[in-house]
Amino acid sequence: MTAAPVISAKDLSLVFHTGDGDVHALKDVTLDIEKGEFVSFIGPSGCGKTTFLRCIAGLEQPTGGTLTVNGLSPDAARRARAYGYVFQAAGLYPWRTIGGNIRLPLEIMGFSRAEQEERVARVLELVELSGFEKKFPWQLSGGMQQRASIARALSFDADILLMDEPFGALDEIVRDRLNEELLQLWARTEKTIGFVTHSIPEAVYLSTKIVVMSPRPGRITDVIDSPLPRERPLDIRDSREFIEIAHRVRDGLRAGHAEEAL
Amino acid sequence: MRAALPVLVVLALIGALWYAAVPFMNIRVSLDLAERMGETVEPEGVNVRRELSVPTLLLNNPGRIGETFRLERPRLPTPGQVLSELWATSGAMVLEGRGFSKRSLIYHGWITLRSTLSGFALGLALGLAGAVAITYARVVERSLMPWAIISQTIPIVALAPMIVVLSSQIGVEGRGLPKAIISAYLCYFPILVGMVKGLNSPSDQQLDLLKTYSASGFQSFWKLRLPASMPYLFASLKVGIAAALVGTIVGELPTGAISGLGARILIGDQFGTPLAIWAALLAAAILAGLLVTALDMVQRSVLRRRGMAA
Numbered sequence: 134m135t136a137a138p139v140i141s142a143k144d145l146s147l148v149f150h151t152g153d154g155d156v157h158a159l160k161d162v163t164l165d166i167e168k169g170e171f172v173s174f175i176g177p178s179g180c181g182k183t184t185f186l187r188c189i190a191g192l193e194q195p196t197g198g199t200l201t202v203n204g205l206s207p208d209a210a211r212r213a214r215a216y217g218y219v220f221q222a223a224g225l226y227p228w229r230t231i232g233g234n235i236r237l238p239l240e241i242m243g244f245s246r247a248e249q250e251e252r253v254a255r256v257l258e259l260v261e262l263s264g265f266e267k268k269f270p271w272q273l274s275g276g277m278q279q280r281a282s283i284a285r286a287l288s289f290d291a292d293i294l295l296m297d298e299p300f301g302a303l304d305e306i307v308r309d310r311l312n313e314e315l316l317q318l319w320a321r322t323e324k325t326i327g328f329v330t331h332s333i334p335e336a337v338y339l340s341t342k343i344v345v346m347s348p349r350p351g352r353i354t355d356v357i358d359s360p361l362p363r364e365r366p367l368d369i370r371d372s373r374e375f376i377e378i379a380h381r382v383r384d385g386l387r388a389g390h391a392e393e394a395l
Numbered sequence: 396m397r398a399a400l401p402v403l404v405v406l407a408l409i410g411a412l413w414y415a416a417v418p419f420m421n422i423r424v425s426l427d428l429a430e431r432m433g434e435t436v437e438p439e440g441v442n443v444r445r446e447l448s449v450p451t452l453l454l455n456n457p458g459r460i461g462e463t464f465r466l467e468r469p470r471l472p473t474p475g476q477v478l479s480e481l482w483a484t485s486g487a488m489v490l491e492g493r494g495f496s497k498r499s500l501i502y503h504g505w506i507t508l509r510s511t512l513s514g515f516a517l518g519l520a521l522g523l524a525g526a527v528a529i530t531y532a533r534v535v536e537r538s539l540m541p542w543a544i545i546s547q548t549i550p551i552v553a554l555a556p557m558i559v560v561l562s563s564q565i566g567v568e569g570r571g572l573p574k575a576i577i578s579a580y581l582c583y584f585p586i587l588v589g590m591v592k593g594l595n596s597p598s599d600q601q602l603d604l605l606k607t608y609s610a611s612g613f614q615s616f617w618k619l620r621l622p623a624s625m626p627y628l629f630a631s632l633k634v635g636i637a638a639a640l641v642g643t644i645v646g647e648l649p650t651g652a653i654s655g656l657g658a659r660i661l662i663g664d665q666f667g668t669p670l671a672i673w674a675a676l677l678a679a680a681i682l683a684g685l686l687v688t689a690l691d692m693v694q695r696s697v698l699r700r701r702g703m704a705a
């Protein structure tokens with residue numbers, strides 16, 4: 134008997150009513166995410182990856198189906214601090230130091246001064262930014278800023294981490310390094326992670342489960358459970374298993390495209 | 396020093412143009428005066444000269460050009476004359492220990508400054524309150540904004556006397572309050588517009604981030620909207636304080652006020668003492684410069700504390 138899924142979507146649909154007609158951003162999406170999984174969402178632009186993540190976060194209201202997070206409605210789960218959200222742009226406040234930025238959610242959630250300090254120090258260490266607490270965002274590189282924004286999402290100890298293309302704007306080398314760090318962080322914190330990406334290698338390298346999506350209407354076309362071990366050195370990307378999964382993801386993406394062309 | 400150089404160059408240029416304009420503006424007055432003193436000028440007779448152009452008069456009387464710089468009641472005083480009048484009615488009086496006498500521009504400047512500041516405070520409160528209301532309730536924008544815009548199309552000189560009359564009707568003593576109202580009327584608008592823009596400057600992503608923390612409206616105002624609006628706030632404060640000063644001076648003009656820089660300008664006009672008008676004008680300009688500079692310094696220190704100065 135396994136525990137109840139952390140995130141459970143059943144026949145989830147979302148239609149945006151726009152000026153020039155309805156957009157089916159999500160249609161009949163059914164997916165369970167278990168505790169401690171690392172789930173990547175991959176698919177062409179406009180297939181609803183961001184929308185799905187935003188539904189989980191309670192930032193978007195589904196128009197059909199059911200969605201629970203930790204057994205609660207997304208709104209209730211958010212109020213219970215179920216998740217931390219990392220946006221594509223680091224979005225640090227320029228008028229706050231790195232420490233001040235990470236303290237932002239803690240101030241809002243009413244942590245005591247002493248606890249704020251302690252948590253800031255701890256998550257800065259977790260993302261390897263100790264010593265940068267007093268720096269301002271413009272003094273940091275893009276990769277460091279994104280690490281700070283991950284620290285901000287980790288600071289209040291939510292069990293779920295939702296990340297929407299967090300490394301999309303970074304170069305490959307920085308990205309590799311951050312991927313490695315993210316895996317270590319995931320192993321250490323045992324969080325459940327939902328991760329949106331456009332990169333097949335990134336999805337395969339990071340995930341225990343890869344969700345392939347396709348657009349118009351946005352839907353899931355394939356769910357791949359990765360056979361790779363949880364412990365993953367960077368050179369696992371040259372292994373046969375890795376390449377096989379990458380192939381399957383690519384086929385899934387291509388199928389979505391071919392279908393659309395018909 | 397490098398920052399001062401362009402300013403000094405422009406200043407020198409303005410001074411040169413000003414001096415060059417003085418003979419043209421003053422030659423008629425100068426010739427009229429000389430003729431009345433019994434000296435010979437070319438041609439004789441005020442009515443004859445009226446038919447001639449200014450350059451012709453200058454060419455006919457090259458010897459009189461020097462005098463155009465030294466008239467007691469010139470059409471256009473020289474910068475030097477204005478500065479010495481300004482000194483005579485401010486610094487010199489301070490040295491004599493009469494810095495605060497009713498003839499001193501320091502006294503009148505203080506009167507104007509006081510009402511400018513209270514008008515500015517009133518306008519700031521109105522502008523901020525309006526901007527917050529508009530940010531949090533779209534209805535307010537639709538109902539308030541048209542009136543705010545219309546309010547700025549009414550010439551303040553037409554409105555100022557009415558405000559003074561009305562406030563004395565409802566029993567308000569003195570000129571302080573109506574002047575502050577007029578000045579607030581002029582300065583709330585740039586603050587309102589700037590702050591609406593500033594409070595709405597956070598991106599959707601920044602607002603969503605706070606939503607993921609379940610932040611209250613008050614928290615998102617305090618932690619995000621207000622700090623994000625700071626650069627806009629200072630830009631509109633600088634425009635606003637200049638407008639507040641103009642409003643105060645306009646409020647001092649038509650209302651029979653006897654103190655304040657505006658009153659000095661009016662009295663100078665009535666008594667035909669152009670030097671007094673120009674000195675009061677220059678004093679007003681200096682006051683405006685000081686106010687804007689003071690705000691600039693506050694801005695710098697605030698931004699530096701927020702790590703924004705590179």
Ligand SMILES: Nc1ncnc2c1ncn2[C@@H]1O[C@H](COP(=O)(O)OP(=O)(O)OP(=O)(O)O)[C@@H](O)[C@H]1O
Nearest residue numbers: 149151156158177178179180181182183184185351
């Ligand atoms: N607020 C909105 N109003 C109207 N339509 C929207 C809105 N947000 C998203 N959409 C539409 O919904 C569809 C899915 O968008 P979504 O942002 O989820 O795609 P995505 O998979 O994240 O794409 P990308 O890879 O480009 O980020 C798109 O067609 C998009 O235009």
Ligand SMILES: [Mg+2]
Nearest residue numbers: 182183184297
């Ligand atoms: Mg997206």
